Amino acid sequence: MNFEYSEDQLVFKDSVTKYLQDQYDFEKRQATVTSDKAFDQTVWAQTAELGWLYMPFSDLYGGFGGSAVDTILFFEEFGKHLVVEPYLETLVLAGGVLGRAEHSLSEEYIPRLMAGELQAAVAHFEAHSRGDLSRISSSAVKQGDSYVLNGKKAVAYNAPEAQILIVSALLPDNRGVGLFLVESNTTGLELQSYPTVDGRVAADITLQDLEVAPINLLAEGDKAMSILEATYNEALLGLTAEMVGAMDVLLQATVDYTKERKQFGTAISKFQVLQHHMADMFMAAELARSLMYAAAIKVRDGAADASAFVAAAKAKADKCAKQVAHSAVQLHGGIATTEDLNVGHYLKRITVAANMFGSTQYHLQRYQKLSKA
Numbered sequence: 001m002n003f004e005y006s007e008d009q010l011v012f013k014d015s016v017t018k019y020l021q022d023q024y025d026f027e028k029r030q031a032t033v034t035s036d037k038a039f040d041q042t043v044w045a046q047t048a049e050l051g052w053l054y055m056p057f058s059d060l061y062g063g064f065g066g067s068a069v070d071t072i073l074f075f076e077e078f079g080k081h082l083v084v085e086p087y088l089e090t091l092v093l094a095g096g097v098l099g100r101a102e103h104s105l106s107e108e109y110i111p112r113l114m115a116g117e118l119q120a121a122v123a124h125f126e127a128h129s130r131g132d133l134s135r136i137s138s139s140a141v142k143q144g145d146s147y148v149l150n151g152k153k154a155v156a157y158n159a160p161e162a163q164i165l166i167v168s169a170l171l172p173d174n175r176g177v178g179l180f181l182v183e184s185n186t187t188g189l190e191l192q193s194y195p196t197v198d199g200r201v202a203a204d205i206t207l208q209d210l211e212v213a214p215i216n217l218l219a220e221g222d223k224a225m226s227i228l229e230a231t232y233n234e235a236l237l238g239l240t241a242e243m244v245g246a247m248d249v250l251l252q253a254t255v256d257y258t259k260e261r262k263q264f265g266t267a268i269s270k271f272q273v274l275q276h277h278m279a280d281m282f283m284a285a286e287l288a289r290s291l292m293y294a295a296a297i298k299v300r301d302g303a304a305d306a307s308a309f310v311a312a313a314k315a316k317a318d319k320c321a322k323q324v325a326h327s328a329v330q331l332h333g334g335i336a337t338t339e340d341l342n343v344g345h346y347l348k349r350i351t352v353a354a355n356m357f358g359s360t361q362y363h364l365q366r367y368q369k370l371s372k373a
Contacts, residue, residue, distance in 0.1 A: 048116030079245025094120030131358020
C-alpha cells in the first residue's frame, strides 16, 4: 500500500511541527503539568486561531472537513511533544459525536468548539465495559416531558474541564443506547475528579436522577452505536499516532544518549548488543507506523474492514510502543526515571494510551472477531 500525504497536508503538518517546536518545548509542557491548570488556555486559544480546531469538522459547520489521515497527522506530532491539551477528548470524541449526530444541537455547539470557547468530554464507558462499546448499564427512563438518567461512568477524560458532556444510557422499551448532551452544571451530575499519571485529568461520574430534555437526545439505537463506533475508531487512530510519534522521539533520544555516554572510554553506542536493541526499536516503530497508515486509509475510505484494521493498528502500536519505551528506559539507566528527563514521561503516556478504551488484549480479540466476520 502506497501512502503519501497530500501537498496541503504536508504544508499543514509543517505548520503544526513548527508551532510545537517553537512554542511547546518539554519545559513549558512540564510547567503546565505541575501547575494547578489542566492545560494551557493560551495554547488552546492560539491553536484555535491557527485553525487546528476546525480540522475535524465538516464544512456543513464551517470546518475544514479533515479525514482520518488528517487525524493521524495531528496526533503523531502531539505524541512527539507530549501535548496535554484535550484535542482528543474535545474534538475527536465529543466533537466527533456531535458532528456525526447531525442534530440541531450540533449546529449550536460545534461552532463554539471550533472557536475554542468550550471544552467537552464523552462519558460512555463504565467500570465493567473494558473497551466494549455495548457493555453499559446506565439507564434513561422517560418521566413526563424529561428523561431521567441514573448510573455511573468511569474514567471520563477531560470531564473536570468540560462545559458539556456526551452521556450514554440505555433507553426504555428496548430502544438501545441513547446519547445525551448534558451541561456540566446540571443537577444530578456528580464528578469525582483526579489527575492521571500522564499529566491529564479525568473523572468518574455518577448520574443520579439527572433530568434531560428530549431535545438533548442526540441519537439512539443503531444510529447511536454507529456514531460511537466511528468516533472511537478515530480516537483509537489518534492514540495510535500519538504512540508512533512518541516512539520516534524515544528512539532518537536513545541513539543520541548512547553516543554521548561512555564506558571504558568508549561510547556505548559502539556496543553491538545495544545496537541490536536500537535496531529493534526502529523496527517496532516502523511496523506500528505502517499499520497505522493502512488503518487510516481504510477509515478515510469507509472500507467494510476499517474497524478490524483500527483494532489491529491499536494493538500493534500498544505492543511496539511499550517495547520501545522500556528499551529507552533501560538504555538510559536510572536517569530515565527522573522527572527532569522526558523519557519517563513518554513511558507514562504510552502506558495510559495503551489502556485507553480497551486493553491491548481486548483489541486483539476485537480484531480476531471482526476479521472472521
